Amino acid sequence: MSQQIEKKPKQNKPSYHHGDLRSTLLNAANVLLKETGIESLSLRKLADKVGVSRTAPYHHFKDKNQLLCAIAEQGFVHWQQDAELIFNQTGLRPKEQYRQFFHGYISYAADNPELYDLMFGRTIWKQNSATNALRDVAYPSFHYQVGMTKKWQQQGLMPSGEDTLRLSQVTWGTMHGIARLLIDGIYADRSHIDEMCDCAINLFTLQISV
Amino acid sequence: MSQQIEKKPKQNKPSYHHGDLRSTLLNAANVLLKETGIESLSLRKLADKVGVSRTAPYHHFKDKNQLLCAIAEQGFVHWQQDAELIFNQTGLRPKEQYRQFFHGYISYAADNPELYDLMFGRTIWKQNSATNALRDVAYPSFHYQVGMTKKWQQQGLMPSGEDTLRLSQVTWGTMHGIARLLIDGIYADRSHIDEMCDCAINLFTLQISV
DNA sequence: AGCATATGTTGACGCTGTCAAGATAACAAA
DNA sequence: TTTGTTATCTTGACAGCGTCAACATATGCT
Structure with a gap:
């Protein structure tokens, strides 16, 4: 429990492992979706917005479709x-x-x-x-x-x-x-x-x- | 009038100018649309199917949107x-x-x-x-x-x-x-x-x- | 301590729409 | 008929996309 609480708010130290990428991606995707529409919601832009590499999301969602389903x-x-x-x-x-x-x-x-x-x-x-x-x-x-x-x-x-x-x-x-x-x-x-x-x-x- | 009739059926001689590309594109697009869906309807595939280069359609439709509107x-x-x-x-x-x-x-x-x-x-x-x-x-x-x-x-x-x-x-x-x-x-x-x-x-x- | 696993990275591929520049044919005016 | 304008078609190029493969790093269990 206390581990999770410590892990989430990595404020100043950007580590190799994000810690809570899945839900961060989902939240950012919701924002991007609302702001720019589904048409221009790309995994690359999403990853960029969150600050990870293009393929990082693939460790949490099999493909783009799974991300959309989760949203x-x-x-x-x-x-x-x-x-x-x-x-x-x-x-x-x-x-x-x-x-x-x-x-x-x-x-x-x-x-x-x-x-x-x-x-x-x-x-x-x-x-x-x-x-x-x-x-x-x-x-x-x-x-x-x-x-x-x-x-x-x-x-x-x-x-x-x-x-x-x-x-x-x-x-x-x-x-x-x-x-x-x-x-x-x-x-x-x-x-x-x-x-x-x-x-x-x-x-x-x-x-x-x- | 007779010119148009002569132009359309270029049966065996594929010339540099197609003659009636616009309507040919529209027809092929309708077929592709029905067969493979709007999702996979690309200008490149369409041009390829008709037998012209990728950018030929741009002389008849400003962009993909105009093609879709025409359909x-x-x-x-x-x-x-x-x-x-x-x-x-x-x-x-x-x-x-x-x-x-x-x-x-x-x-x-x-x-x-x-x-x-x-x-x-x-x-x-x-x-x-x-x-x-x-x-x-x-x-x-x-x-x-x-x-x-x-x-x-x-x-x-x-x-x-x-x-x-x-x-x-x-x-x-x-x-x-x-x-x-x-x-x-x-x-x-x-x-x-x-x-x-x-x-x-x-x-x-x-x-x-x- | 060591090793498996989870998670992150860069490189690469084929696909897309579209612009720029050049080639070719059709057509109108001289 | 010749000449020049215009319409049409071509290849080359670019950036963006989803996604796979190969590699790097951190985490956690034995």
């Missing part, structure tokens, strides 16, 4: 925490809870566009290159949402006639679509996004609802 | 033609027309995933790198869809209480979201897509509809 993994953890904050809130009418969830989803995407692209984009998923660790975080997130949809149906907020899985796929698809149109620069104007969300919520929830 | 442009033209085929069909009940349009949209994306990604993806739109020519084809497509939504509202198919622009943004967002989840490898299973589409259509159209 996405963190994103899912944080996102799930945000969502549960809303779901666990007590004394909230179902419609208001759904509203908060919907707007929260879009806000998360809008505030972290590059991260969102990594979490739900083709870079990772298209080539089936997702790490097992990433899958272990991502899949439960989806299922959690299906469970919430089922609850909303039972509460009379959403039409109970529709198959729960299909319904949650559609509602999620809508959130994903709006998020993507926004972060990909097609709905450049974020000022109308809230109205779009409310319109979608109207369409998905029953008028005579709780 | 996307073609995609919009074809897509618009497909859509108008459905819109102009006579004797179709509104709901059935909307159904065909929705399924047609998803099918187009599923059949041309890489092209769809180019047309509606961040590669082109995020950095505001879209050509004027591309904008001139893309924007009217959006507006055309808004017009159709208005008509569907007037016909009593969709809720007339919602703002037309917002409504079309949401319905388009849903189609876009489903399309993206499919082509990005998140909804890997295409067999359920039709059911998802019908579920969405149910949610967007009024029960007592024409």
Whole structure:
């Protein structure tokens, strides 16, 4: 324990071994990702920023893809925490809870566009290159949402006639679509996004609802 | 006129000047795009496939981005033609027309995933790198869809209480979201897509509809 | 103390987009 | 027809990228 504490803050003495390169790389990658975008996030620049040689990261990540998966993994953890904050809130009418969830989803995407692209984009998923660790975080997130949809149906907020899985796929698809149109620069104007969300919520929830 | 006809089919005599390199490049690019994906579509491979030197394409496209925009442009033209085929069909009940349009949209994306990604993806739109020519084809497509939504509202198919622009943004967002989840490898299973589409259509159209 | 292992380094390779400079053909004007 | 301009195509070069191989150094266990 005390060894770890001593190792991490190597303030003035840059030693041959970094000590905590993996998490340092992850943090720096998150910053670079937010600042310059995924397009210009290169392992070489990242290593340079951290102050190690180009190939040092390869001792902590098999390749660039594994680094990206690790970043996405963190994103899912944080996102799930945000969502549960809303779901666990007590004394909230179902419609208001759904509203908060919907707007929260879009806000998360809008505030972290590059991260969102990594979490739900083709870079990772298209080539089936997702790490097992990433899958272990991502899949439960989806299922959690299906469970919430089922609850909303039972509460009379959403039409109970529709198959729960299909319904949650559609509602999620809508959130994903709006998020993507926004972060990909097609709905450049974020000022109308809230109205779009409310319109979608109207369409998905029953008028005579709780 | 007759000059052009003579120029194009340089069958056996490979001359210094290609004669019709621009469209040849575009065609080859479409093939490469479909076969190997946008990720591995490089100008060098493209030039090699066509049989010219690496830098020859630069005399017809300022840079790679302009080539991509030209491909996307073609995609919009074809897509618009497909859509108008459905819109102009006579004797179709509104709901059935909307159904065909929705399924047609998803099918187009599923059949041309890489092209769809180019047309509606961040590669082109995020950095505001879209050509004027591309904008001139893309924007009217959006507006055309808004017009159709208005008509569907007037016909009593969709809720007339919602703002037309917002409504079309949401319905388009849903189609876009489903399309993206499919082509990005998140909804890997295409067999359920039709059911998802019908579920969405149910949610967007009024029960007592024409 | 010695040795295995983890971690860091430089060198090299092939790939990419793109610029500069030169070669060749097409075309318009004289 | 000849001459000069322009469009088109060529090779050479450069910097950046991901990643492998070979080597250096520190850490930790026996």
